[in-house]
Amino acid sequence: MAAYIGHLCKLTLPRIRCHSRIDTYNHIRSITxxxxxxxxxxxxxxxTSCDDTGxxxxxxxxxxxxxxxYSQQKIHLLHGGIIPxxxxxxxxxxxxxxxxxxxxRSGVSLDxxxxxxxxxxxGLSLSLSVGINYGKKLAISANKPFIPIHHMEAHALTIxxxxxxxxxxxxxxxxxxxxxxxxxxxxxxxxIIGKSVDDAPGEALDKGARRLKLRNIPExxxxxxxxxxxxxxxxxxxxxxxxxxxxxxxxxCTFSFSGLKFTLKRIVEKLExxxxxxxxxxxxxxxxxxxxxxxxITKHIVRQTQKAMVYVETRELLPKENYTLVVSGGVxxxxxxxxxxxxLCSEMGYRLVCPPPKLCTDxxxxxxxxxxxxxxxxxxxxxxxxxxxxxxxxxxCPIGEDLTDxxxxxxxKIKRWVKFR
Ligand code: KG4
Ligand code: ZN
Numbered sequence: 001m002a003a004y005i006g007h008l009c010k011l012t013l014p015r016i017r018c019h020s021r022i023d024t025y026n027h028i029r030s031i032t033x034x035x036x037x038x039x040x041x042x043x044x045x046x047x048t049s050c051d052d053t054g055x056x057x058x059x060x061x062x063x064x065x066x067x068x069x070y071s072q073q074k075i076h077l078l079h080g081g082i083i084p085x086x087x088x089x090x091x092x093x094x095x096x097x098x099x100x101x102x103x104x105r106s107g108v109s110l111d112x113x114x115x116x117x118x119x120x121x122x123g124l125s126l127s128l129s130v131g132i133n134y135g136k137k138l139a140i141s142a143n144k145p146f147i148p149i150h151h152m153e154a155h156a157l158t159i160x161x162x163x164x165x166x167x168x169x170x171x172x173x174x175x176x177x178x179x180x181x182x183x184x185x186x187x188x189x190x191x192i193i194g195k196s197v198d199d200a201p202g203e204a205l206d207k208g209a210r211r212l213k214l215r216n217i218p219e220x221x222x223x224x225x226x227x228x229x230x231x232x233x234x235x236x237x238x239x240x241x242x243x244x245x246x247x248x249x250x251x252x253c254t255f256s257f258s259g260l261k262f263t264l265k266r267i268v269e270k271l272e273x274x275x276x277x278x279x280x281x282x283x284x285x286x287x288x289x290x291x292x293x294x295x296x297i298t299k300h301i302v303r304q305t306q307k308a309m310v311y312v313e314t315r316e317l318l319p320k321e322n323y324t325l326v327v328s329g330g331v332x333x334x335x336x337x338x339x340x341x342x343x344l345c346s347e348m349g350y351r352l353v354c355p356p357p358k359l360c361t362d363x364x365x366x367x368x369x370x371x372x373x374x375x376x377x378x379x380x381x382x383x384x385x386x387x388x389x390x391x392x393x394x395x396x397c398p399i400g401e402d403l404t405d406x407x408x409x410x411x412x413k414i415k416r417w418v419k420f421r
Contacts, residue, residue, distance in 0.1 A: 040059045040060050040061070041059065041060040041114050041372070041375060041376070042057055042058065042059050042060070042065060042106070042108055042112065042113050042114055042372075043057070043058055043113065043114060043115050043116070043117055043147070043368050043369075043371040043372040043375055044056070044057050044099070044102065044103065044110075044113045044115075044116045044117065044368060044371075045057075045058065045116075045117045045118070045149070045364045045365065045366070045367030045368025045369070045370070045371050046095075046099060046116070046117070046118040046119070046131045046134065046135045046364060046367060047118075047119045047131060047151075047154075047362055047363060047364045047366070047367045048091045048095065048119065048123075048127050048128060048130045048131030048132075048134075049119045049121075049122070049123025049124065049127055049128050049131070049151045049362065050082070050087070050123055050124055050127055050176065050177065050362060051071070051072040051073065051076055051082050051087050051090075051127070051362075052069065052070070052071050052072065052361070052362040052363065053068075053069070053070040053072070053090070053091050053094045053095055053098045053130075053131075054067075054068070054069045054070075054098065054362060054363045054364030054365070054367070055067070055068045055069075055095075055098045055099040055101070055102035055103075055364040055368075056068070056102050056363065056364035056365040056367070056368045057102055057103060057105075057106035057108060057113065057368060058161070058365060058368035058369050058371075058372055059372075060372060060375075060376060062160075062161035062162065062369065062372075064365055065105070065106035065107060065108060066101070066102045066103060066104065066105030066106025066107070066108075067101075067102050067105065067363070067364060067365060068097070068098035068099060068100070068101030068102040068105070068364065069098065069363055069364065070090075070094040070097075070098050072086075072087060072090045072091075073222075073223075073224055074222055075090065077215060077221075077222065077224075080210055081206070081210070082124070084124050084125070084126045084127065085126060087124060087126065087127050088124075088126035088127055088129070088130055091127055091130035091131065092130050095130055095131065095134050096134075098364070099134070099138070102364060110138075110142050110144075111142075113142075113144060114144070114145070114375060115139075115144055115145040115146070115147050115371060115375050115381065116135050116138055116139040116142075116144050116145070116146055116147065116371075117135075117146075117147035117148075117149050117367050117368055117370060117371020117372075117374070117375075118131050118132055118134075118135030118136070118146070118147070118148065118149060118367065119131055119132075119149050119150075119151045119154070119367055120132050120148040120149060120150075120391060120392075120393050120394065121148075121150055121151065121393060121394035121395070121396075121397035122150070122151060122152070122177075122394060122395055122396050122397045123151055123177070123393075123395060124395065125393060125395045128393035128394075128395065129393055132391065132392075132393045136388050136389065136391060139388055140385050140388055140389070145375075145381045145382060145383050146381075146382045146388040146391065147370075147371040147374050147375065147380060147381050147382070148380065148382070148391050149367050149370050149371060150370075150397065150399065151362075151367075152173055152178060152180065152182075152399050153187075153190065153370060153399060154366040154367050154369070154370040155173050155175065155328040155329050155360075155366060156171040156173060156182065156184055156190075156326060156328060157184075157187075157366070157369065157370050157373060158328055158355045158359050158360075158365070158366040158369060158370075159326050159328065159353050159354070159355050160369070160373065161359075161365075161366075161369040162355060162356075162359075163353055165324060165326060165353055166322070167184060167185055167186050168183060168184060168185045168186075168317065168318055168319075169183075169184050169318065169324040169325070169326055170182075170183060170184075170193075170308065170309070170312055170318065170323075170324065170325050170326070170350075171183075171184050171325070171326045171327075171328070172301070172305055172308075172325060172326070172327045172328075172332075172341070173327075173328055173329045174200070174201045174202065174301065174327070174328075174329045174330075174331035174332055174337075175200060175201075175202050175329030175330045175331060176200060176202030176203055176206060176224075176330055176331075177200050177202070177203070178195075178196070178200050178329060179195065179196035179200045179201055179255040179257070179301075180192060180194070180195050180196075180399065181193040181194035181195070181253050181304065181305060181308045182399055182400065183312070183317055183318075183403075184326070187373055187374060187377060187379055187380075188379060188380065189400070190399045190400030190401075191400050191401050191402075191403050192398065192399060192400055192401065192402045192403060192404065193253050193308045193311060193312075193403055193404075193407060194252065194253025194254055194255060194304050194307075194308055194404065194407070195254065195255065195402070195404070196254070196255040196256060196257065197254055197255070197256050198256050198257060198258040199256075199257040199258045199261060200257065200331075201255075201257055201297055201301065201331045202224075202225075202226055202329070202330050202331045203257070204257035204258070204260055204261045204297060205224075205225045205226040205229050205293075205294075205297065205331070206224060206225035206226065207225070207261055208225060208229060208261060208264050208293055209224075209225030209226075209228045209229055210225065211264065211265055211268055212229075212264075212268060212282070212283070212286065212289065212290070213280055213281075213282055214228040214229070214232070214282075214286075215228075216280045216281075216282060217232070217282060217286075219231060220232070224330070226330065226331055226333070226334060227333070228290075229290045229293060229294055230294065230334050230335070230336060232286055232287050232290040232291075233287065233290040233291040233293075233294040233295075233336065234287075234291075235287040235291075236285075236286075236287030236288040236289070236290055236291030236292070237287075237288045237291055237292070238291040238292055238294070238295035238421070239292065239295070240285065240288035240289070240291065240292050241267050241288060241289060241292035241293075242292075243260055243263050243264075243292060243293065243295075243296030244259060244260070244263060244296075245296070245299050245300060245303065246259050246260065246300050247300070247303075247304065248300075248303050248417075251307075251407070251408055251410070251411045251412050251413070252307070252404055252407045252408045252412075253304045253305075253307045253308045253311065253404075253407055254304070254404065255300065255301075255304055256300075257297065257300070260293065260296050260297060260300070263296075264289070264293050267289060268283060268289070271283040271284070271285065271289070294334075294336055294337075297337075298336060298337050298340045298420070299340075299420075301337065301340075301341070302340050302341060302344050302418065302420065303414075303417060305325070305341065305344060306344055306348065306414060306417065306418055307407075307412050307414060308407075309323075309325075309344075309348045309350065310412050310414065311407050311410060311412055314410055314412070315406075315410075322351075323348070323349055323350040323351065324350065324351045324353060325341070325345055325350045325351070325352050325353070326353050326354070327341055327352065327353075327354045328354065328355055328359075328360050329360060330360055330361040330362070331360075332354050332355075332357075332360040333357035333360045333361060338352075338354060339420070340420040343418060343419075343420045344418045344420070347418045348418070
């Protein structure tokens, strides 16, 4: 570790020297641009909360200067799911090269980096610990401030790197580990309007894809469950199979996806029996099953979000002239879900903003950007070695105060559900 950090510290000066053979004009221009660049604030972000080892260097104006990303997905697909000790070992094997890649690609040296941000919560303990130990050691040995990051806050704030989105705004975070409707008031001020009582939508999609044995379909063999279901659903009929709509009668915005998962299991068992399907073979009507499952998951997400919008309006939590819904997390890559949410937003008078798919799934960029937001506002930064050493990972950590009881107290009734196909 120490030798490696020493190596990173030496990266700066040779970059200027290597321009010495080009003509004088370009030489001066490139030096000017390096000097100009170095005036910008830059933050290194490190992410290891689940199964992606990510690192990135981001500038104060949201420019991605360099990124390193290693996805463990293919290995976990072989195991039929994430096995925490395996994920942790893979993070440990890759973290050094991922961070080095991000820094080298950025063209700035470790010396020039202003602060190191690292995901410390929530996530898998064994995964979080790899990133946090690495980030802390790097910060201490390179004498840099350390910025602990909340993974879900980072997902929610990524959009502000790309577009002007002012606080406060409503956020829907849909990923493999979370399903959250949140009000973002400020960097450090978040309220939960709805959360899942069981599975997350990505989890329901991943488990569903495993039950459907989608890995045995060549086009789906190396992609995550959500992507595989989205791909097959394109050719299917979303009304072919009946799924319940969870929680819609309840006067709150709580999510629950496990019932849908069980309905899917029952449908698959019935089809397998009917068509005498055994082993790794795929049921007929797989496209219809995927389309119906995706439709049911989407309908649930859209309905709970519609209720959240009514809650926000009733409590006057957002400025009426600037209703904004930010959607992020891995499941936000899904174009069918995006289209349904876009319909909901246009009917409810909201602006819908989603980061590009690459920035919806886990990555180091979102951590670096969240670090940069904190760095610019000087919030949540640790400068002192003892304070940095004392930082612990937190596998569970609510993003903010839970307003579910207040939502229920209003007895929200929806007169007309927004429809989508
Ligand atoms: O945010 P993320 O990368 O990791 C977590 O923090 O969980 O999200 C991963 C999840 C997986 O469950 C994956 O199946 C889902 O995002 N996902 C998708 C799509 N791409 C990724 N779900 C639906 N449609 C997609 N296109
Ligand atoms: Zn995530």
